Amino acid sequence: xxxxxxxxxxxxxxxxxxxxxxxxxxxxxxxxxxxxxxxxxxxxxxxxxxxxxxxxxxxxxxxxxxxxxxxxxxxxxxxxxxxxxxxxxxxxxxxxxxxxxxxxxxxxxxxxxxxxxxxxxxxxxxxxxxxxxxxxxxxxxxxxxxxxxxxxxxxxxxxxxxxxxxxxxxxxxxxxxxxxxxxxxxxxxxxxxxxxxxxxxxxxxxxxxxxxxxxxxxxxxxxxxxxxxxxxxxxxxxxxxxxxxxxxxxxxxxxxxxxxxxxxxxxxxxxxxxxxxxxxxxxxxxxxxxxxxxxxxxxxxxxxxxxxxxxxxxxxxxxxxxxxxxxxxxxxxxxxxxxxxxxxxxxxxxxxxxx
Ligand SMILES: [Fe+2]
Numbered sequence: 001x002x003x004x005x006x007x008x009x010x011x012x013x014x015x016x017x018x019x020x021x022x023x024x025x026x027x028x029x030x031x032x033x034x035x036x037x038x039x040x041x042x043x044x045x046x047x048x049x050x051x052x053x054x055x056x057x058x059x060x061x062x063x064x065x066x067x068x069x070x071x072x073x074x075x076x077x078x079x080x081x082x083x084x085x086x087x088x089x090x091x092x093x094x095x096x097x098x099x100x101x102x103x104x105x106x107x108x109x110x111x112x113x114x115x116x117x118x119x120x121x122x123x124x125x126x127x128x129x130x131x132x133x134x135x136x137x138x139x140x141x142x143x144x145x146x147x148x149x150x151x152x153x154x155x156x157x158x159x160x161x162x163x164x165x166x167x168x169x170x171x172x173x174x175x176x177x178x179x180x181x182x183x184x185x186x187x188x189x190x191x192x193x194x195x196x197x198x199x200x201x202x203x204x205x206x207x208x209x210x211x212x213x214x215x216x217x218x219x220x221x222x223x224x225x226x227x228x229x230x231x232x233x234x235x236x237x238x239x240x241x242x243x244x245x246x247x248x249x250x251x252x253x254x255x256x257x258x259x260x261x262x263x264x265x266x267x268x269x270x271x272x273x274x275x276x277x278x279x280x281x282x283x284x285x286x287x288x289x290x291x292x293x294x295x296x297x298x299x300x301x302x303x304x305x306x307x308x309x310x311x312x313x314x315x316x317x318x319x320x321x322x323x324x325x326x327x328x329x330x331x332x333x334x335x336x337x338x339x340x341x342x343x344x345x346x347x348x349x350x351x352x353x354x355x
Pocket of ligand 1: 262
């Protein structure tokens with residue numbers, strides 16, 4: 001070790017990452033204490049901990065990681081090939097820095113490392129610094145967070161499913177309508193390229209968007225004839241009642257707002273708050289369009305379901321005034337094609353989650 005690398009040694013020994021210093025050909029000039037300890041702990045038999053060997057050659061014949069299955073080993077070999085290319089790009093000056101997360105599992109534990117390769121200023125004996133930082137704790141925490149988020153989503157799905165079932169027991173029409181609206185709404189959201197998390201929340205909100213109807217007497221909901229003005233007033237309360245029921249639940253998505261706002265209209269003529277444009281959350285604007293479409297084509301106690309063309313004409317007529325034009329365009333893009341077969345787009349919770 002030269003005086004130069006001895007000085008470097010004092011610095012790199014203070015680091016917890018496993019560090020090697022390479023010369024211009026990829027030969028290992030020095031390694032730090034953490035590198036030596038890792039080699040000892042993993043039974044490495046490299047003479048002098050690799051100092052004096054060529055690191056690129058070592059990577060081309062990897063023996064440091066001991067994966068417990070062929071899939072892991074092949075992933076490690078792919079990583080090694082990428083690292084050789086990365087270090088070579090530093091050595092030839094075509095790249096200033098190279099980083100890669102890679103697995104290096106041991107028989108007794110899964111491990112991940114972050115490799116960072118940086119270049120020394122020209123003229124030094126050392127040309128490249130290679131650092132392997134153990135990021136296993138971070139990766140494990142990431143995995144746990146993903147798993148917990150999935151469980152939480154499943155819990156919300158179950159909760160919403162239970163609420164929808166409670167509605168179905170009392171009012172089968174509303175339950176079926178909500179399911180259909182949820183299917184159309186998610187399809188609209190997919191056309192609008194919403195992220196899967198937002199799509200999932202949209203599906204949940206649409207599935208219970210009429211939950212407030214639970215407060216409306218069945219004889220009003222199912223009356224075959226025309227409703228009186230007071231009865232209309234009672235029905236119009238359902239979005240506010242729905243918001244009251246849901247606002248205490250700390251959903252990850254604005255479910256209570258979706259329910260509260262699904263009868264609002266872009267020009268402010270909707271209810272209950274008379275919101276306009278962007279004051280209405282996007283999900284509620286989507287549910288509004290899906291709701292109107294399904295309500296028109298569905299059979300009601302006071303009339304049979306109307307033709308698809310009638311529903312499509314209503315969306316076109318209200319585009320930009322009652323309904324969000326982008327939402328209408330997204331809806332028409334598939335409803336015009338599938339027509340009465342639209343229900344083939346029906347999605348389950350799981351499908352919405354993985355869309
Ligand atoms: Fe409604």
